[in-house]
Amino acid sequence: MMSDLSSKYDPAEVEGKWYQHWMNSGFFKSQPDSNKEPFTIVIPPPNVTGVLHMGHMLNNTIQDILIRKARLDGKNACWVPGMDHASIATEAKVVKRLREKGIKKSDLSREDFLAHAWEWKEEFGGVILEQLKKLGASCDWDRTRFTMDEKYYESVIDTFIHLYEKDLIYRGYRMVNWDPEALTAVSDEEVIYTEEQSKLYHVRYQIEDSDEFVTIATTRPETILGDTAICIHPKDERYLHLHGKRALVPIVNRSIPIILDDYVDREFGTGCLKVTPAHDVNDHELGQKHGLESIDILNANGTLSEAAEVLIGEDRFDARKKIKPMLEEVGALIKVEDYQNKVGRSERTNSIIEPRLSKQWFVKMQPLAEPALAAVESGDIRFHPNKFKNTYRHWMTNIKDWCISRQLWWGHRIPAFYFGEGNDHFVVAKSAEEALKKAREIDPSLAMSDLRQDEDVMDTWFSSWLWPISVFDGFYNRDDLNYYYPTSDLVTGPDIIFFWVARMIMAGYEFEKKRPFENVYFTGIIRDKQGRKMSKSLGNSPDPIELIEKYSADGVRLGLLMTAPAGNDIPFDDAICEQGRNFANKIWNALRLIKSWKVEDKPVDVVNEKALSWLQHRINKEQVSIDANYSKYRLNDVAMSLYKLIWDEFCSWYLEAIKPAYGESIDQQTYDATIFQLEKLMTMLHPIMPFITEEVWHNLRERNNVDCVFLAEWPEATSYEELSILSFGNAKQIISEVRSIRAQKNLSPRETLDVYQPGDEGAYKDFSTIIQKLANVNLKNAEIPEGPNASFIVGTMEFSVPLEGLIDASAEVAKLEEELNYQEGFMKSVSKKLANERFMNNAPAQVVDAERKKMADAESRIASIKEKLSTLK
RNA sequence: GGGAGUUUAGCUCAGUUGGUUCAGAGCACCUCGUUUACACCGAGGGGGUCGGGGGUUCGAAUCCCUCAACUCCCACCA
Numbered sequence: 001m002m003s004d005l006s007s008k009y010d011p012a013e014v015e016g017k018w019y020q021h022w023m024n025s026g027f028f029k030s031q032p033d034s035n036k037e038p039f040t041i042v043i044p045p046p047n048v049t050g051v052l053h054m055g056h057m058l059n060n061t062i063q064d065i066l067i068r069k070a071r072l073d074g075k076n077a078c079w080v081p082g083m084d085h086a087s088i089a090t091e092a093k094v095v096k097r098l099r100e101k102g103i104k105k106s107d108l109s110r111e112d113f114l115a116h117a118w119e120w121k122e123e124f125g126g127v128i129l130e131q132l133k134k135l136g137a138s139c140d141w142d143r144t145r146f147t148m149d150e151k152y153y154e155s156v157i158d159t160f161i162h163l164y165e166k167d168l169i170y171r172g173y174r175m176v177n178w179d180p181e182a183l184t185a186v187s188d189e190e191v192i193y194t195e196e197q198s199k200l201y202h203v204r205y206q207i208e209d210s211d212e213f214v215t216i217a218t219t220r221p222e223t224i225l226g227d228t229a230i231c232i233h234p235k236d237e238r239y240l241h242l243h244g245k246r247a248l249v250p251i252v253n254r255s256i257p258i259i260l261d262d263y264v265d266r267e268f269g270t271g272c273l274k275v276t277p278a279h280d281v282n283d284h285e286l287g288q289k290h291g292l293e294s295i296d297i298l299n300a301n302g303t304l305s306e307a308a309e310v311l312i313g314e315d316r317f318d319a320r321k322k323i324k325p326m327l328e329e330v331g332a333l334i335k336v337e338d339y340q341n342k343v344g345r346s347e348r349t350n351s352i353i354e355p356r357l358s359k360q361w362f363v364k365m366q367p368l369a370e371p372a373l374a375a376v377e378s379g380d381i382r383f384h385p386n387k388f389k390n391t392y393r394h395w396m397t398n399i400k401d402w403c404i405s406r407q408l409w410w411g412h413r414i415p416a417f418y419f420g421e422g423n424d425h426f427v428v429a430k431s432a433e434e435a436l437k438k439a440r441e442i443d444p445s446l447a448m449s450d451l452r453q454d455e456d457v458m459d460t461w462f463s464s465w466l467w468p469i470s471v472f473d474g475f476y477n478r479d480d481l482n483y484y485y486p487t488s489d490l491v492t493g494p495d496i497i498f499f500w501v502a503r504m505i506m507a508g509y510e511f512e513k514k515r516p517f518e519n520v521y522f523t524g525i526i527r528d529k530q531g532r533k534m535s536k537s538l539g540n541s542p543d544p545i546e547l548i549e550k551y552s553a554d555g556v557r558l559g560l561l562m563t564a565p566a567g568n569d570i571p572f573d574d575a576i577c578e579q580g581r582n583f584a585n586k587i588w589n590a591l592r593l594i595k596s597w598k599v600e601d602k603p604v605d606v607v608n609e610k611a612l613s614w615l616q617h618r619i620n621k622e623q624v625s626i627d628a629n630y631s632k633y634r635l636n637d638v639a640m641s642l643y644k645l646i647w648d649e650f651c652s653w654y655l656e657a658i659k660p661a662y663g664e665s666i667d668q669q670t671y672d673a674t675i676f677q678l679e680k681l682m683t684m685l686h687p688i689m690p691f692i693t694e695e696v697w698h699n700l701r702e703r704n705n706v707d708c709v710f711l712a713e714w715p716e717a718t719s720y721e722e723l724s725i726l727s728f729g730n731a732k733q734i735i736s737e738v739r740s741i742r743a744q745k746n747l748s749p750r751e752t753l754d755v756y757q758p759g760d761e762g763a764y765k766d767f768s769t770i771i772q773k774l775a776n777v778n779l780k781n782a783e784i785p786e787g788p789n790a791s792f793i794v795g796t797m798e799f800s801v802p803l804e805g806l807i808d809a810s811a812e813v814a815k816l817e818e819e820l821n822y823q824e825g826f827m828k829s830v831s832k833k834l835a836n837e838r839f840m841n842n843a844p845a846q847v848v849d850a851e852r853k854k855m856a857d858a859e860s861r862i863a864s865i866k867e868k869l870s871t872l873k
Numbered sequence: 874g875g876g877a878g879u880u881u882a883g884c885u886c887a888g889u890u891g892g893u894u895c896a897g898a899g900c901a902c903c904u905c906g907u908u909u910a911c912a913c914c915g916a917g918g919g920g921g922u923c924g925g926g927g928g929u930u931c932g933a934a935u936c937c938c939u940c941a942a943c944u945c946c947c948a949c950c951a
Contacts (some may be wrong), residue, residue: 281949651910814949
């Protein structure tokens with residue numbers, strides 16, 4: 001029997017085998033079924049360009065656990081996978097690849113470029129989904145969606161039109177965050193600000209028709225070329241006399257006004273501010289307020305434009321270097337200091353963001369935010385951990401309009417059609433035909449050839465925010481949507497709470513009038529041992545597939561989970577996966593042990609009967625807490641519970657208790673019950689470690705193809721006897737104490753010892769046979785015989801092991817005195833409490849009773865220690 | 874500059890409404906062990922004045938004040 005199970009669990013073959021089996025059996029599939037309660041998760045769609053990293057591993061492990069648990073709970077579990085087209089990231093990759101082939105994007109037509117992009121997508125896209133299968137992800141792969149699928153695409157366009165018609169989308173000439181590398185606008189959320197070392201240049205401007213100068217401080221001297229005013233504080237007496245005069249911009253000698261505004265911080269720099277309305281958000285506002293001219297000295301790609309007059313065509317950073325000697329030459333540069341400031345960089349290209357005036361499409365957020373904020377505030381949607389509510393509230397109450405147009409081709413094209421001169425006349429329509437119809441209502445003479453569709457596409461997140469709806473094609477077919485929506489849980493990282501979570505909630509209420517999900521589980525961020533974020537550039541991110549090969553998917557899953565309370569960052573170390581692997585091996589060997597037993601139809605052994613009864617109580621008790629932890633999303637606690645339940649209680653105590661002696665057999669009844677209990681444990685562990693549990697399940701008894709733990713039922717928690725657990729706890733303590741004595745005295749475990757215990761044995765009596773077996777002792781409920789002996793106390797019971805010739809009386813005395821000291825200290829503190837009138841008056845009766853009991857227990861312990869000491873001395 | 878959060882054993886974290894001498898778990902560590910499931914193991918063991926200080930209370934890891942350190946989010950200071 002034993003021979004066909006190796007002593008080491010080999011996950012590689014097992015994991016592949018069961019995944020294939022589940023897939024082939026269609027276990028992952030879900031269809032609406034009005035007789036079953038749905039449980040839905042939509043995957044946070046990875047970028048089509050993405051490869052699996054540790055963040056995905058954690059995130060998808062958790063989703064898989066929730067989905068598998070729901071299945072065991074008898075729900076119709078549906079996990080929808082998919083991918084995000086990731087407009088800017090993908091386009092960058094495609095452009096790069098074309099460049100490597102010697103093709104420039106600018107030489108291609110939109111259609112040709114998109115053809116290349118789709119080709120790229122077909123070739124490289126979706127690697128990550130294949131990798132997820134290795135992890136065990138039980139997604140309904142037939143439902144795999146892509147944000148640019150035909151129906152999905154249509155839904156994005158339709159929602160754009162819907163919002164436009166509701167006046168919630170508008171086109172505006174605004175200062176936006178411009179990425180000069182990707183050549184597109186990006187949203188506020190896509191800009192990452194970091195502290196960087198830079199320089200503060202002090203530059204003086206001559207006052208027109210005077211010998212006087214005014215000095216300003218700037219970190220961007222090249223923008224001097226776009227200055228259209230100098231601004232001073234209206235109460236700053238140092239400069240007030242200059243108000244109304246004009247200053248000359250160095251190098252280009254343009255005359256600009258000197259204006260007053262209390263926006264200026266008198267303490268900063270020189271207290272004078274140069275105003276460049278085209279290149280700074282605040283300056284832009286000042287410009288509008290004071291009616292200043294706006295000179296845009298930069299081209300889209302970050303080089304200086306004709307308007308700069310000098311250094312035309314130079315990159316903005318080269319220009320900054322080159323303008324320094326030029327300023328020196330005209331005597332305008334006073335000094336340069338080191339300075340630390342915040343610089344905004346593009347999330348995608350990492351290039352420094354340029355505030356730029358341009359015409360873009362915006363979504364009015366305020367009206368959308370209101371119901372979305374209320375939903376989270378009221379608990380209609382719950383965050384786990386709850387603390388992210390604060391972050392969410394803060395953002396939602398200070399929400400700004402969302403710039404959704406991107407000057408890219410890969411994405412959902414804005415359905416606006418322009419006609420006539422310039423881009424001021426347009427209609428928004430689903431198709432060119434419809435657009436023409438609408439346009440003709442304005443100008444009947446228009447022909448199709450007069451219409452020009454907007455070249456831009458929408459922000460990726462403008463499609464992702466529809467994810468929970470559009471994966472079900474919900475705008476066009478209500479069958480699936482009505483059943484699966486709202487989805488149950490969303491599992492994601494806190495880093496995309498604004499990008500995605502908040503916006504999905506808005507879209508949910510706007511388009512479906514319902515929350516998109518009930519619960520949001522925020523995972524932590526995976527860091528390396530030193531606490532750094534994992535990143536490609538640091539090279540500190542392990543390859544998840546290699547990890548799986550080394551530790552098994554089950555091992556990695558458990559490892560990730562054990563150290564990951566929701567929302568806490570995880571300092572990742574391979575060693576935590578080792579723990580998972582070891583655990584799988586432990587389970588495997590428990591299986592081997594059980595399967596190796598010779599089974600006989602014979603009366604149930606009393607040891608087995610008691611052990612089994614205890615185990616059942618013990619499992620039931622743990623199950624109550626496991627169920628509670630599941631409902632609180634404390635999955636790491638669930639994992640820990642099962643780990644200890646299986647390893648310590650089932651393997652170390654129960655199996656050791658019932659294990660037949662060498663050559664002996666086990667009774668049929670206990671054997672069957674043991675298998676049943678292990679099946680129960682495997683069912684409970686299955687969501688966390690799906691593969692080993694399935695393998696064990698099928699090895700425990702003959703089963704057919706559909707009798708899988710995958711389809712099992714989550715065991716129902718039944719009541720348990722606390723007393724049984726307590727008295728087994730006493731038994732464990734007694735066993736440990738005896739083992740400890742053996743260890744200290746160097747006694748062989750094979751030598752049976754006598755253990756005397758006078759008085760009441762009620763607190764362990766049920767398990768005395770187990771104690772005798774596991775500690776290899778003869779328990780004697782009798783007075784302790786005269787002579788040297790080692791002793792210990794469990795509860796209020798005293799135990800003694802006569803050890804002729806092995807006892808060092810003085811050491812024993814010292815040990816007992818220490819114990820006595822401790823007990824007396826304890827009693828003193830308790831009696832102090834009981835003597836305290838205020839305690840007696842204020843403390844609840846049960847607390848007082850507990851103290852009294854402690855007192856009594858301590859007294860009896862002290863008495864027996866003293867007696868013991870007197871015999872020794 | 875504003876807001877939130879964290880601080881308990883070497884590491885990662887539990888500790889419910891203040892009440893057992895309550896300071897706990899896992900890992901790591903130390904000692905012993907070739908016992909016929911498993912050395913990816915077993916048995917035993919050491920380790921923290923609960924960030925500092927003050928206060929409330931009969932009683933504080935838990936409540937209040939204060940200081941310190943760290944993390945994250947938001948914000949237009951050139």
